[in-house]
Amino acid sequence: MTNKQTQFPIAVIGSGPAGLAAANTLLALGHQPVIFEKEKITGGKLSRWHQLFPGFISAAEIQEQLIGPLKKASVKISTETEVKTMKPDSGGLEIETASGEKIIAKGAVWASGYTEFDARRKEEYGYGLYKNVLTSADVEEMLAKDGKLPFDSADVKRIGILHCVGSRDEKVGNTYCSKVCCICAVKQAIEMKKLYPSAEVFNFYMDLRLFGKGYEELYREAQMDWQVNFIRGRVSELAEDQQGKIRMKTEDTLTGVPMKMTLDFVILMVGMEGKRFSFLSENKNTDGSDFISYPENFTGENQTALPNVMVAGACKGPSTIVDAMNDGKSAALALHQYLISQAEK
Amino acid sequence: MTHSFGYSISQSRETNWDKLDHRFADKLLDLEPSVRLCVGCGSCTGTCTAAPRSGFDIRKVHTRFRRGEAGAFVAELEKCMFCGKCSMVCPRGVNIRNVMDLMKKLIEA
Numbered sequence: 001m002t003n004k005q006t007q008f009p010i011a012v013i014g015s016g017p018a019g020l021a022a023a024n025t026l027l028a029l030g031h032q033p034v035i036f037e038k039e040k041i042t043g044g045k046l047s048r049w050h051q052l053f054p055g056f057i058s059a060a061e062i063q064e065q066l067i068g069p070l071k072k073a074s075v076k077i078s079t080e081t082e083v084k085t086m087k088p089d090s091g092g093l094e095i096e097t098a099s100g101e102k103i104i105a106k107g108a109v110w111a112s113g114y115t116e117f118d119a120r121r122k123e124e125y126g127y128g129l130y131k132n133v134l135t136s137a138d139v140e141e142m143l144a145k146d147g148k149l150p151f152d153s154a155d156v157k158r159i160g161i162l163h164c165v166g167s168r169d170e171k172v173g174n175t176y177c178s179k180v181c182c183i184c185a186v187k188q189a190i191e192m193k194k195l196y197p198s199a200e201v202f203n204f205y206m207d208l209r210l211f212g213k214g215y216e217e218l219y220r221e222a223q224m225d226w227q228v229n230f231i232r233g234r235v236s237e238l239a240e241d242q243q244g245k246i247r248m249k250t251e252d253t254l255t256g257v258p259m260k261m262t263l264d265f266v267i268l269m270v271g272m273e274g275k276r277f278s279f280l281s282e283n284k285n286t287d288g289s290d291f292i293s294y295p296e297n298f299t300g301e302n303q304t305a306l307p308n309v310m311v312a313g314a315c316k317g318p319s320t321i322v323d324a325m326n327d328g329k330s331a332a333l334a335l336h337q338y339l340i341s342q343a344e345k
Numbered sequence: 346m347t348h349s350f351g352y353s354i355s356q357s358r359e360t361n362w363d364k365l366d367h368r369f370a371d372k373l374l375d376l377e378p379s380v381r382l383c384v385g386c387g388s389c390t391g392t393c394t395a396a397p398r399s400g401f402d403i404r405k406v407h408t409r410f411r412r413g414e415a416g417a418f419v420a421e422l423e424k425c426m427f428c429g430k431c432s433m434v435c436p437r438g439v440n441i442r443n444v445m446d447l448m449k450k451l452i453e454a
């Protein structure tokens with residue numbers, strides 16, 4: 001490697017599971033990464049979630065495992081630092097932050113993650129208007145914070161969990177599947193039965209997409225050991241009655257009959273949305289989503305328009321934490337290989 | 346026939362969970378919990394000996410029974426010949442033949 005290159009660090013943008021895994025891998029490969037995080041706190045969604053599917057491991061524990069080694073190695077994490085843009089520079093890469101600061105790095109791993117679908121856009125579900133309608137993200141945050149939800153067990157007889165909110169829905173412009181919400185819904189259904197043992201829990205789904213290891217088993221466990229009811233039908237509307245209870249309407253498509261039911265509270269399984277960064281990729285995704293597009297060619301899946309910037313995690317499309325971490329490691333390795341190939345030239 | 350109410354109730358055009366009587370369904374789920382594992386695949390109906398001749402749809406019948414519409418299917422239940430093919434094909438190991446048997450017994454009791 002030339003001296004010029006070694007004097008600059010490698011930047012990691014985003015401190016979610018993908019970025020943290022990338023930073024750990026870079027460290028193991030002998031680099032000194034620096035992390036930029038736009039929020040006040042590190043960890044991305046890990047800092048907000050409670051217990052993770054499929055094994056109910058605490059999110060805080062995983063975050064600690066990822067951050068611990070970085071702290072030990074004095075890896076700098078600049079919080080409240082949003083990266084705005086990046087462009088090629090003689091030193092490798094010029095990174096510009098939202099506050100106008102410019103940093104030179106020899107390369108970067110971009111792991112900016114996703115945002116949750118804003119459930120207010122699905123007006124027929126009344127999120128933000130009906131006090132007994134929550135999102136899956138609200139539930140995670142409440143459980144992580146207090147270990148409970150703001151409903152008294154004595155009042156809760158029926159809980160509804162709605163799949164595919166903001167996903168697989170042309171009406172909101174998101175035709176893709178968010179991939180993790182089915183298993184997250186199964187996990188939260190079990191958590192609801194643990195919190196409210198005498199309540200009935202109903203999951204309303206279009207298809208159950210339980211692709212991962214242990215996911216189908218968790219579904220069986222939810223049915224058999226926790227008596228969760230799975231009703232195949234997309235909920236068409238929710239309405240609030242005078243007591244604040246929620247009236248639900250759908251079709252029970254397995255019997256072919258319209259169904260209605262009063263629920264004490266409802267959880268909306270919100271999907272994921274991406275954000276495009278033109279300096280990383282000009283290409284559009286075939287599904288019309290705003291996730292960062294990448295070469296879907298099996299071997300170059302971390303590449304961007306900038307040769308020394310690799311992309312990883314849920315900013316490329318819906319992913320689990322394990323997916324995001326593995327992709328972060330893969331991006332770190334791809335960057336390492338690129339830098340070595342340049343140094344050999 | 347011990348009960349007449351089943352015959353008099355026509356199959357409803359709507360499932361109104363709040364109004365239905367879930368006692369039979371709860372009993373069925375207690376006695377044969379494997380039925381909770383049903384994924385609605387339709388394999389049981391596909392193989393059913395009675396289905397082609399009588400239009401009997403075991404999947405729909407036991408699903409609606411579980412929704413709380415026990416009484417609506419008494420006449421349907423008569424169509425089953427208890428051959429047990431349905432139980433043999435179920436990918437989730439639901440003992441449907443026993444579900445059939447229990448549904449009949451619960452209603453007739």
Ligand SMILES: Cc1cc2nc3c(=O)[nH]c(=O)nc-3n(C[C@H](O)[C@H](O)[C@H](O)COP(=O)(O)OP(=O)(O)OC[C@H]3O[C@@H](n4cnc5c(N)ncnc54)[C@H](O)[C@@H]3O)c2cc1C
Nearest residue numbers: 014016017018038044045052053083113313314319320321
């Ligand atoms: C309700 C819910 C529950 C879930 N539960 C689980 C679960 O139990 N198990 C599981 O495996 N998965 C779960 N997931 C999925 C999980 O959240 C994602 O897989 C994971 O967060 C993806 O990690 P990431 O690092 O790619 O992105 P993120 O976690 O989104 O992290 C990205 C980070 O980048 C930062 N950032 C963004 N842009 C910039 C910028 N320009 N400059 C600097 N920083 C920036 C963000 O602030 C954020 O900290 C769940 C998802 C939802 C919606």
Ligand code: SF4
Nearest residue numbers: 164167177178181182
């Ligand atoms: S994972 Fe399930 S809930 Fe989420 S979008 Fe896909 S089908 Fe819908």
Ligand code: SF4
Nearest residue numbers: 393425426428429431
């Ligand atoms: S036992 Fe009854 S329901 Fe099952 S296959 Fe035979 S006839 Fe059909």
Ligand code: SF4
Nearest residue numbers: 383384386387389435
């Ligand atoms: S074969 Fe089993 S899983 Fe499939 S519909 Fe029948 S009972 Fe349900």
